[in-house]
Amino acid sequence: MLKDITLGQYFPGTSLVHRLDPRAKLILVFAFITALLTANHALTYLVILLYLALAVTVSRVRPSALARGMRPMAFIILFTAVLNIFYTPGRPLVSFWIFTVSAEGVERAVFMALRLLMLISCTFMLTYTTSPLALADALGRLMSPLAKIRVPVHEFAMMMTIALRFIPTIIEETDKIMSAQKARGADFETGNLFRRAKALIPLLVPLFVGAFRRADDLAVAMECRCYHGGGGRTRMKQLRMTGVDALVLTGSVALLAGVSALGRLGWFMR
Amino acid sequence: MTAPDVFVKGKPFLLEARQITYVYGRGTPFEKTALDGACFSVSAGEFAGIIGHTGSGKSTLIQHLNGLLKPHAGQVLLEGRDIWEKGVKMRDVRFAVGLVFQYPEYQLFEETVEKDVSFGPAAMGLPEADIRERVSEAMAFVGLDKSVAQKSPFDLSGGQKRRAAIAGVIAMRPKVLVLDEPTAGLDPAGRREILGHISEYRRQTGAAVVLVTHSMEDAARVADSLTVLAHAGDVLRGSLKDVFAQRETLTGLGLDVPAVTRVLLRLRALGLDVDAGAYTTEDAIKAIKEVSGSAQSPSLC
Numbered sequence: 001m002l003k004d005i006t007l008g009q010y011f012p013g014t015s016l017v018h019r020l021d022p023r024a025k026l027i028l029v030f031a032f033i034t035a036l037l038t039a040n041h042a043l044t045y046l047v048i049l050l051y052l053a054l055a056v057t058v059s060r061v062r063p064s065a066l067a068r069g070m071r072p073m074a075f076i077i078l079f080t081a082v083l084n085i086f087y088t089p090g091r092p093l094v095s096f097w098i099f100t101v102s103a104e105g106v107e108r109a110v111f112m113a114l115r116l117l118m119l120i121s122c123t124f125m126l127t128y129t130t131s132p133l134a135l136a137d138a139l140g141r142l143m144s145p146l147a148k149i150r151v152p153v154h155e156f157a158m159m160m161t162i163a164l165r166f167i168p169t170i171i172e173e174t175d176k177i178m179s180a181q182k183a184r185g186a187d188f189e190t191g192n193l194f195r196r197a198k199a200l201i202p203l204l205v206p207l208f209v210g211a212f213r214r215a216d217d218l219a220v221a222m223e224c225r226c227y228h229g230g231g232g233r234t235r236m237k238q239l240r241m242t243g244v245d246a247l248v249l250t251g252s253v254a255l256l257a258g259v260s261a262l263g264r265l266g267w268f269m270r
Numbered sequence: 271m272t273a274p275d276v277f278v279k280g281k282p283f284l285l286e287a288r289q290i291t292y293v294y295g296r297g298t299p300f301e302k303t304a305l306d307g308a309c310f311s312v313s314a315g316e317f318a319g320i321i322g323h324t325g326s327g328k329s330t331l332i333q334h335l336n337g338l339l340k341p342h343a344g345q346v347l348l349e350g351r352d353i354w355e356k357g358v359k360m361r362d363v364r365f366a367v368g369l370v371f372q373y374p375e376y377q378l379f380e381e382t383v384e385k386d387v388s389f390g391p392a393a394m395g396l397p398e399a400d401i402r403e404r405v406s407e408a409m410a411f412v413g414l415d416k417s418v419a420q421k422s423p424f425d426l427s428g429g430q431k432r433r434a435a436i437a438g439v440i441a442m443r444p445k446v447l448v449l450d451e452p453t454a455g456l457d458p459a460g461r462r463e464i465l466g467h468i469s470e471y472r473r474q475t476g477a478a479v480v481l482v483t484h485s486m487e488d489a490a491r492v493a494d495s496l497t498v499l500a501h502a503g504d505v506l507r508g509s510l511k512d513v514f515a516q517r518e519t520l521t522g523l524g525l526d527v528p529a530v531t532r533v534l535l536r537l538r539a540l541g542l543d544v545d546a547g548a549y550t551t552e553d554a555i556k557a558i559k560e561v562s563g564s565a566q567s568p569s570l571c
């Protein structure tokens with residue numbers, strides 16, 4: 001049950017997409033989403049779709065893994081599509097009772113669904129191919145100019161790193177405690193809302209106690225290694241943009257920005 | 271110690287796992303076969319040991335015994351009935367097969383030790399008076415003083431917490447008590463004490479006990495039979511004597527016979543005609559006394 005959480009899960013690999021500098025990947029995802037949200041032409045969508053397909057192929061992420069991640073969103077996507085089909089005014093295709101399906105509605109529904117699917121796929125591609133720690137590191141580095149205006153960037157990055165680091169630990173611990181309480185007859189699955197909420201106490205108390213114990217241990221361990229905040233700290237694993245990273249980044253951004261700008265400016269034939 | 275009647279043909283086992291296969295993370299890139307056709311069985315009143323090196327699947331196997339994990343292949347039979355059959359209430363299985371996890375002290379949650387120990391019996395829906403009786407009985411079995419009953423479990427020492435957690439399972443009066451490394455992280459005195467309490471519990475209640483352990487000495491001290499897990503399956507299964515007779519197999523797996531048996535084997539290799547089949551210190555002393563009594567080797571002892 002808990003193991004089914006795929007959001008934010010990382011599938012280690014050695015593909016070009018995996019090895020790409022995480023900062024480049026973050027910027028790419030940003031460019032991709034911008035292009036997607038500004039797209040207003042079939043050709044633009046096609047180019048973006050092909051780009052995504054290429055990224056998935058190169059990364060060797062199994063399409064089934066992407067599909068599994070999308071399952072919880074299926075309802076929202078379907079709902080949006082159906083709403084668009086019926087509520088877009090335009091040339092009527094069929095009409096029955098109070099509903100009218102217009103050609104524009106169908107077109108819009110398809111694009112809307114496509115847009116959502118690609119949006120989700122792209123974020124999954126980021127988390128599937130980038131370890132959470134690399135992601136936190138990259139975010140911290142990209143935000144580092146903000147430190148000049150006294151935003152505690154280092155602290156945020158450290159907090160995020162620690163939080164990300166402990167998510168799997170906490171999930172594992174939750175699983176263990178749940179099993180242990182089930183072995184004593186705890187029942188997490190039946191009963192009304194109130195009973196279920198009460199049934200969570202034997203799970204939550206040990207979980208919190210454990211989390212605080214761990215936080216304490218971690219604080220001591222950090223202090224023992226003379227951690228005193230971000231000042232003067234260097235890294236063992238420096239992020240370094242290579243030529244390949246720069247090439248992929250500029251190429252992709254140019255492509256995505258170009259294709260969406262062209263679509264906006266009406267350069268494609270309608 | 272006599273060989274348990276597990277080995278009598280035709281007698282049904284109290285609890286039996288047949289050819290269990292279990293794969294963690296099935297269908298993901300992180301697939302890991304933890305068990306592949308592992309077998310295990312325990313008869314009424316038997317004290318069964320399960321031993322194996324780290325990652326051999328001991329914890330995975332015992333989580334099948336009370337239905338916490340559903341085998342991908344194979345069966346678990348409780349009193350001859352498949353626990354995954356339609357119509358079997360899983361909670362009844364959980365109450366019949368009491369499972370104490372590795373480091374059980376991390377599952378304590380109530381305000382007082384007494385309340386925590388009564389969680390299981392309360393979940394069984396027993397009347398108040400019964401619960402109270404079972405709680406004090408269980409606490410006595412694990413050697414917890416009455417004075418700690420009203421204390422917060424978080425104020426106890428590590429060893430006391432461990433014992434409180436074990437009492438929480440004993441209080442359900444399971445037909446089979448399964449313990450996953452109950453002595454992990456305790457000093458020798460603490461280990462001996464816990465094992466002593468468990469043996470005593472078995473003797474007084476006649477319940478079957480399954481003990482998962484890393485230590486050959488612990489197994490030799492309390493168990494009747496032994497199952498050795500390795501390579502995701504059961505490699506050896508039988509009475510202590512039979513298993514310890516397979517020294518080559520054991521050492522091949524990175525395990526060994528108990529230290530006292532090693533001493534006896536070494537003495538034999540040095541030419542002393544001692545019976546090397548003993549695996550507890552008491553038996554070993556007896557065996558050595560026998561030969562030294564015949565004054566073959568005056569330099570000994």
Ligand SMILES: Nc1ncnc2c1ncn2[C@@H]1O[C@H](COP(=O)(O)OP(=O)(O)OP(=O)(O)O)[C@@H](O)[C@H]1O
Pocket residue numbers: 294295302303304322323324325326327328329330331372
């Ligand atoms: N929740 C889990 N998810 C994925 N793999 C697991 C999980 N639990 C155990 N495993 C794997 O299954 C194998 C068997 O683990 P198990 O915990 O049963 O071993 P064990 O014999 O109890 O070891 P130990 O003596 O260290 O407690 C190990 O290789 C382990 O990595």
Ligand SMILES: [Mg+2]
Pocket residue numbers: 328329330372450
């Ligand atoms: Mg284990």
